[in-house]
Amino acid sequence: MRTTLQRLAHLPLLAALLTPGAWAAELKLELSGSSRSWSTEQLLTHPQAQQVEIPGDVSYKRTMHYRAVPLAALLEGVQPGDHLQAVALDGFAAELPAAPLLSTQGARAWLAVEDPAQPWPRLSKNKPSAGPFYLVWQQPEAAQIGPEQWPFQVSTFRLLAPVAQRFPALLPAADASAEVQAGFAVFQKNCLACHRLNGAGDSHFGPDLNIPHNPTEYFAGDFLQQYIRDPQSLRKWPQGRMPEFSGAVLSDRELGELIGYLGHMVKHKSSR
Incomplete structure (x- = not known):
């Protein structure tokens, strides 16, 4: 992102x-x-x-x-x-x-x-x-x-090759729910251009979203949803590089799927 x-x-x-x-x-x-x-x-x-x-x-x-x-x-x-x-x-x-x-x-x-x-x-x-x-x-x-x-x-x-083939460390577990699998697709479209996860990805722009800590581990309550929607509402920082993801870009359903994927990956940490 x-x-x-x-x-x-x-x-x-x-x-x-x-x-x-x-x-x-x-x-x-x-x-x-x-x-x-x-x-x-x-x-x-x-x-x-x-x-x-x-x-x-x-x-x-x-x-x-x-x-x-x-x-x-x-x-x-x-x-x-x-x-x-x-x-x-x-x-x-x-x-x-x-x-x-x-x-x-x-x-x-x-x-x-x-x-x-x-x-x-x-x-x-x-x-x-x-x-x-x-x-x-x-x-x-x-x-x-x-x-x-x-x-x-x-x-x-x-x-x-597709992302899933190049970076297996990004894949949810085989028994992951349909929501988590959908969240993986949302992650690829909206997050992978800036972020790695488990050390996997080609971007050199943003931080890793699972190593050492996943955002679902340190954002309590609804703060992660709020941060994705409007980062400056939580951290007023002129140098902040995280964009807003409005409902027109990321629906409430897709936002829930994305957070579900991130939460799932907490239990599947690895580092290349």
Whole structure:
């Protein structure tokens, strides 16, 4: 889990992005045993690049317009049943099923490309923009695309095995309830991009959620639910990086399932 704005505050490697002329970048694609790179210039002039309108942009909180390429056009050889990961410059690692990324109907994924000649707005004062590459969506509600599936400052897309295969330490016990299994799915979608659990995961952004202690062990009563909904309501801290997860993003049912999964994993601590 992360905040769109605050996660950038301490990232020296992004400082160069604040200087005009430093924005030209390369996007890496690691797919099907091969690797290729696309430069900013190549993507801006891609045959399928076009101007797109993104209402309710997750990062900028308003309608935005981008020069963008359909992400499906870059995912040569990727199949709908595959699984990809989008890695950002700060270590954020979004886990993405391939099917919605490849879709040409309903929810549609676009790779927005920042043009050095027409830079995007900063995300906030003294912060860089969402560039150089940003995964944006048209009609995200058609595929229940959540905020964690809008990674910005993307550097790499990787074709990987599903999370359950790569990180068995995340798996609930075989006899876990249907609610706990559903909570594992909620965790993958909303938490794994920032957090590890039992030392398992690819993100280098947030703390582990089971080692040494699980949040269900130190949040009493309904405080964990409150913290997930509105972290600043419990810890008023300007440097806090945990975002709010409103009911529109995480329903009460999904929140209960997530907490059920976390509570279950207290009894299944391990460390790689």
